Amino acid sequence: MPGTGTQTQETVERILAMKSVAVVGCSPKPERPSHYVAAYLQKQGYRIVPVNPGHAEILGQTCYPDLAAIPFPVDVVQVFRRSEEVLPVIAAAIAVKARALWLQDGISHPEGEAQARAAGLLVVSDDCMLRRHQDRQKP
Secondary structure (H helix, E strand, O other), X not given: OXXXXXXXXXHHHHHXXXXXXXXXXXXXXXXXXXXXXXXXXXXOOOEEEEEOOOOOEEOOEEOEOOHHHOOOOOOXXXXXXXXXXXXXXXXXXXXXXXXXXXXXXXXXXXXXXHHHHHOOOEEEOOOOHHHHHHHHHOO
16 A cells, blocks of 8 residues: 555655655656656656656756756655666665655565665655645645
8 A cells, every 4th residue: 555654754845845756667658656746846846857868857846867967966856667667776866865755555575675774765665745735735
C-alpha cells in the first residue's frame, strides 16, 4: 500500500520546506504521476529540475540526462523509478550532495536508503510528495 514508509512527520516537513527538486524519471506525458506530481509542485513554488535522458525539456524546464549533469545544487532528489533501479540514483544523489531523497509511492530500497541516511540525507520512501504537500494544506 502506498504511503507505508517509516519516515517521521518531522522528516516530511523538513523536506517539504526545501525548494529545489530534481525529478528523476520525469515524464512529458501529463497522465503520468511523474509529470503531474512535478507540475503540481512547480505550481506550488518549487523549482523543478526534470531528469530524463530522453528529453531536452519538460514542464518548460531544461531536462538533464542524469543528476551529475545538473550544473547547480538541488535540495531534493525525487525518484520515479522501479525499486530495483534506484540504487544508482541514490548513489548519484549522495555524490551531488543533495540534502534529501524522496522515493515515491511503491518505491523503496532499504540498503540504498540506509546509505543515503549514513551520508546525511533526509529520506522518505514509498510516499507521495504531492499528497503530503496537500495534506499539510488541510485545516
